[in-house]
Amino acid sequence: MNDIDILKLYFKDEELQKAIKKYENGTPAAYIIGEWEFFGDRYLLNEDCLIPRCDTERVVEKVLDKLSDDGRLLDLCTGSGCIAVSTLKRKLNASGVAVDISPKAIEAAKENAIINCVNGRLDFLCADIFDKPLGRERFDIIVSNPPYIPTKDLETLDEYVKKEPAIALDGGADGMDFYNFLVMEYKDNLTENGLFVFEIGYDQQEKIQETAKRYGFECVVTNDYSGNPRVAVLKKI
Numbered sequence: 001m002n003d004i005d006i007l008k009l010y011f012k013d014e015e016l017q018k019a020i021k022k023y024e025n026g027t028p029a030a031y032i033i034g035e036w037e038f039f040g041d042r043y044l045l046n047e048d049c050l051i052p053r054c055d056t057e058r059v060v061e062k063v064l065d066k067l068s069d070d071g072r073l074l075d076l077c078t079g080s081g082c083i084a085v086s087t088l089k090r091k092l093n094a095s096g097v098a099v100d101i102s103p104k105a106i107e108a109a110k111e112n113a114i115i116n117c118v119n120g121r122l123d124f125l126c127a128d129i130f131d132k133p134l135g136r137e138r139f140d141i142i143v144s145n146p147p148y149i150p151t152k153d154l155e156t157l158d159e160y161v162k163k164e165p166a167i168a169l170d171g172g173a174d175g176m177d178f179y180n181f182l183v184m185e186y187k188d189n190l191t192e193n194g195l196f197v198f199e200i201g202y203d204q205q206e207k208i209q210e211t212a213k214r215y216g217f218e219c220v221v222t223n224d225y226s227g228n229p230r231v232a233v234l235k236k237i
């Protein structure tokens with residue numbers, strides 16, 4: 001189903017014409033309807049949330065595979081909350097914390113936890129991950145789909161992607177700022193056999209492997225269904 005067909009499900013007559021006009025002027029369909037589907041779950045969105053992508057469903061699959069039934073999950077840069085919420089929805093005794101710097105994204109993520117019935121097991125923090133707001137708390141999995149696009153590439157993005165918050169996309173000069181900081185500064189927040197699970201850009205496999213090696217981790221990267229390396233799992237050696 002294309003985006004216009006999706007708009008037709010939500011709007012009729014004059015409202016539909018207005019919605020199509022907005023879409024043709026560059027507003028993504030997800031922002032016009034205010035919700036999107038991810039991993040078969042419903043997510044409410046505002047324009048401060050990255051629109052959840054199919055690629056990120058591979059990250060959820062990996063976390064579901066690795067997290068024990070009553071494990072503790074930390075989702076850094078949670079946005080709409082999609083990774084943490086869809087994971088906890090399927091791990092009924094697991095719990096976690098989700099962090100994002102954007103107050104409006106955290107607002108949406110809290111609503112998404114409620115509508116997906118995981119709100120009792122997921123805490124939210126509106127904070128800058130570079131301030132290390134978790135102290136010494138330990139987690140079995142630290143998952144993140146952080147901003148990872150090199151700053152110089154932001155201008156080349158599709159017009160619809162440019163409507164998404166720049167703060168959700170800009171990963172610094174080589175796109176690696178968040179990963180480098182997370183591995184260096186959050187490694188002591190992992191339990192003994194804990195794992196980092198990261199979504200990475202299709203061309204960042206070598207760089208994430210270098211980062212992992214530098215801090216004493218082995219790194220296994222899994223491809224998405226199109227054959228691009230997109231999910232990195234880091235384990236302390």
Ligand SMILES: C[S@@+](CC[C@H](N)C(=O)[O-])C[C@H]1O[C@@H](n2cnc3c(N)ncnc32)[C@H](O)[C@@H]1O
Nearest residue numbers: 050077078079100101102128129145146147168
């Ligand atoms: C690529 S989006 C991912 C959102 C969501 N996890 C997903 O997979 O759809 C990155 C998120 O990082 C957040 N972010 C950017 N800089 C941050 C920082 N310094 N501390 C915490 N969150 C940050 C943005 O607000 C955005 O929600």
